[in-house]
Structures are given as structure tokens and as C-alpha cells.
Amino acid sequence: MLTALLQPLDHLSVLLYEKRDDYTRSRMVQLDPSLVADSVESFRELQSDQDDVEAIFHPLEIQEGVAFRTSIPADLRSLLQQWTLGFSPLNEIEHSLSSLISERQGNSVERLAVKMSEQDIAAAVEPDDIVIDCTGRNSLLRESLTTPGLSSDESQNTVNLELEHSLVITFLYDQSYSCNELCKYYKNSHNRTYKFIPSVARTFSDGNVSHVTGLVNISSEEAATIPQQCDGDWLRANRPEVAKSMDRFIDEIKGETHGEIVGDLNVLSIPLNLYRARNATNRLYLNKNELGYHFRQSPVILAGDSAIGSPYFQSISLGFECAMYLASLIGQPALADGEMLDLYETYIFKQWLRVYMRSKKIKHDKDIFERVDDKIALLELIHLY
Numbered sequence: 001m002l003t004a005l006l007q008p009l010d011h012l013s014v015l016l017y018e019k020r021d022d023y024t025r026s027r028m029v030q031l032d033p034s035l036v037a038d039s040v041e042s043f044r045e046l047q048s049d050q051d052d053v054e055a056i057f058h059p060l061e062i063q064e065g066v067a068f069r070t071s072i073p074a075d076l077r078s079l080l081q082q083w084t085l086g087f088s089p090l091n092e093i094e095h096s097l098s099s100l101i102s103e104r105q106g107n108s109v110e111r112l113a114v115k116m117s118e119q120d121i122a123a124a125v126e127p128d129d130i131v132i133d134c135t136g137r138n139s140l141l142r143e144s145l146t147t148p149g150l151s152s153d154e155s156q157n158t159v160n161l162e163l164e165h166s167l168v169i170t171f172l173y174d175q176s177y178s179c180n181e182l183c184k185y186y187k188n189s190h191n192r193t194y195k196f197i198p199s200v201a202r203t204f205s206d207g208n209v210s211h212v213t214g215l216v217n218i219s220s221e222e223a224a225t226i227p228q229q230c231d232g233d234w235l236r237a238n239r240p241e242v243a244k245s246m247d248r249f250i251d252e253i254k255g256e257t258h259g260e261i262v263g264d265l266n267v268l269s270i271p272l273n274l275y276r277a278r279n280a281t282n283r284l285y286l287n288k289n290e291l292g293y294h295f296r297q298s299p300v301i302l303a304g305d306s307a308i309g310s311p312y313f314q315s316i317s318l319g320f321e322c323a324m325y326l327a328s329l330i331g332q333p334a335l336a337d338g339e340m341l342d343l344y345e346t347y348i349f350k351q352w353l354r355v356y357m358r359s360k361k362i363k364h365d366k367d368i369f370e371r372v373d374d375k376i377a378l379l380e381l382i383h384l385y
């Protein structure tokens with residue numbers, strides 16, 4: 001996304017290193033419709049955490065964010081519009097972006113299929129280059145951006161909170177279907193434990209097919225006994241109590257809308273982590289004489305999952321917003337490197353505050369939902385003053 005945003009800028013060229021030959025992750029992902037908001041009013045209306053956004057961002061920042069969205073070239077904007085219609089396969093997003101980049105006029109982007117190390121980047125970097133690490137959750141450079149002068153215990157650059165361990169159960173359903181909180185509650189009314197809490201939306205390509213992603217909370221001890229990936233049959237044979245809860249939910253959907261599941265159920269067992277890089281840039285090292293640091297002359301910036309990661313279907317949208325902001329900074333050649341890094345750090349910290357509050361609230365609401373019929377357990381979750 002960042003490459004596609006930078007490509008039209010005349011004053012720069014992009015070298016894109018990607019270790020994978022092909023994009024094979026077919027999991028369905030959901031993007032936030034506010035990525036294509038075309039006015040401040042529609043942006044505000046589309047925020048589920050509108051108060052938090054207003055509390056954290058200055059109105060001018062919101063206006064600038066919307067102005068950038070409306071300036072996105074039409075080819076890219078129409079892809080974004082398509083993906084925000086509903087769940088899309090991740091590799092469809094990756095393939096479409098790659099095709100768009102290679103089919104555009106001009107040759108300001110060179111793509112190299114190489115697995116880079118920190119040393120490789122240090123050797124390749126030239127004066128006036130900007131290094132942007134988009135290597136995902138296991139970021140290549142995040143831990144090299146520790147705060148100088150702190151002990152190794154204190155200086156870890158990743159702040160990580162494990163919110164829960166979940167089974168992520170996904171399937172396609174051949175009917176248009178939606179599910180509000182009442183529906184989630186009543187379809188779980190016979191599930192005392194292992195409630196199946198779904199996110200349901202149409203698929204981006206076919207409004208009559210719905211994609212369902214259900215999260216089922218499990219303990220980390222249980223997680224140790226379940227493979228990272230399995231199907232519905234494995235679950236029914238090996239964890240019947242979890243499978244029964246899922247099947248009850250599916251039977252309720254079928255009873256109501258008379259449809260069928262298309263293809264297989266996919267089950268993924270993963271920790272849902274919320275994390276950030278304390279330093280999302282090397283501004284503490286830039287033009288300083290820190291021994292052993294490779295990039296003293298060049299800005300280094302973390303973007304996407306390298307900088308912040310969050311559960312509950314938010315990360316790609318955060319990454320895309322972060323790419324938009326970064327492209328708007330890089331699009332101002334008069335901005336000094338130090339100033340650009342300061343602005344980016346402030347922005348990333350604001351995004352972190354926002355996603356931290358939103359994720360904690362979703363987790364809290366999920367905890368309440370799991371115990372809603374048990375008054376004492378419920379009260380234990382609630383702290384008033």
C-alpha cells in the first residue's frame with residue numbers, strides 16, 4: 001500500500017524488497033470503511049470510537065486525513081472502495097496491489113525478491129535514502145530501535161499485551177446474513193461455555209455470500225493441546241465441547257435463514273496480542289554517535305504490523321492509515337528528516353492510544369458477554385469507582 005501511495009511522487013524512487021515469491025494467504029480480512037471516507041462528516045459517522053478519535057486527534061488532523069484519502073489516485077481508491085464492501089481474501093489485496101504497481105506508467109518502483117537482513121539493508125542504504133520496515137509482526141528492525149542508555153531489561157522496544165487466546169473459526173455461508181448483539185446473544189443461549197462470538201459481513205465480491213469469523217475464547221492450557229490450524233472435523237473429534245458450541249450457533253443460523261455452509265470450516269488457534277514499538281523510528285539515533293548502530297545517517301521507520309499490531313480485525317486498516325500518513329509526510333520534500341520522524345512518532349502514539357482503548361473495550365465487552373447470565377461473575381468484572 002505504501003509503495004502504491006509513494007509511486008506517483010516525482011521526487012523519489014522506491015526499492016521494494018519482498019522475500020515471498022507469491023502471496024498465498026487466502027484468509028478473509030475485513031477493512032474499515034472509513035479508509036475511503038470522502039468527507040469529515042462521513043469519516044466521523046463511520047467511527048465506532050468517535051469520542052476517542054475526537055479526544056485524541058485535533059480537528060485539523062482529521063481534516064488532513066480525509067483530504068489525503070480524497071487525493072488518492074483513482075486506480076488505488078477504487079480498489080480500496082471494493083475491499084471495504086466486505087470480507088476480502090488477503091492474497092487478493094496483495095495481488096491487486098502488486099499488479100497495480102507493476103502496470104502503472106513509469107519505472108519509479110523496482111521490486112526485488114530477496115530476504116533482507118539488517119546487515120543487508122545497512123550495506124544497501126545510500127545517502128538520502130529512507131528505510132521503511134514493513135516486515136510485519138516479527139519486524140526485522142523493531143528491536144534495533146531500543147532507547148539508548150537503558151539497561152537491556154528496560155530497553156526492550158516491543159510492548160506486548162496478550163489479551164486472550166482464541167480459536168478463530170471461519171466459514172462462508174450462501175445467504176446474505178447479518179448478526180447484531182441480540183442475535184449473538186440468543187444464538188449462544190445454549191452455550192454456557194465456549195460462546196461463539198462472530199463478526200459477520202458480506203464478502204467484497206458477492207453480496208449474497210456472507211463471511212463469518214467466530215472467536216471462541218480458550219485458555220492457554222487448552223491452546224497447547226490444539227494444533228495451530230485444523231478443520232471442523234478435527235475439532236468435533238478432539239474438542240467436542242468447543243465444536244458443539246460452534247455447531248449450535250451454525251444450526252441456529254441455518255434454522256433462521258435456510259442456507260448452507262460453502263466449503264470447509266477453518267479453525268486457527270492463536271494468541272490475540274496487542275503490541276507496539278516504543279520507538280517507531282530511529283530519531284534517537286539519527287546523526288548521533290551511538291556505537292554499533294547501523295543507520296545513523298538514514299531515517300528508519302516502522303510501518304504496518306512492524307509498528308503496531310492489534311486483534312479484532314483492525315490491523316490492516318491501521319497499517320493502511322499509517323501508510324497514508326507516512327506518504328503524506330514523505331510527499332513534503334522540504335520537511336527535515338528529524339521533523340518528519342517526530343511527527344510520525346506522535347502520530348503512531350496517537351494511533352496506539354486509540355487502538356489500545358478500542359481493543360481493551362472490545363475485550364471487556366466480550367468478557368461481559370461471556371458471563372452475562374451469571375450476575376455475580378458479571379459484577380466481578382465491573383469496577384465503578
Ligand SMILES: Cc1cc2nc3c(=O)[nH]c(=O)nc-3n(C[C@H](O)[C@H](O)[C@H](O)COP(=O)(O)OP(=O)(O)OC[C@H]3O[C@@H](n4cnc5c(N)ncnc54)[C@H](O)[C@@H]3O)c2cc1C
Binds near residue numbers: 028
Ligand atoms: C487469522 C487472522 C485474521 C486476520 N484478520 C484480519 C482482518 O479481518 N482485518 C485486519 O485488518 N487484519 C486482520 N489480520 C491481521 C492482518 O493480516 C495483518 O495486520 C496484516 O497482514 C499486516 O500487514 P503488514 O503488511 O504490516 O505485514 P505482513 O502482512 O506480515 O507482511 C510483511 C511482508 O514482509 C515480508 N518480509 C518479512 N520479512 C522480510 C525480510 N526479511 N525480507 C524481505 N521481506 C520480508 C513478508 O514476506 C510479508 O510479505 C488477521 C490476522 C490473522 C492471523
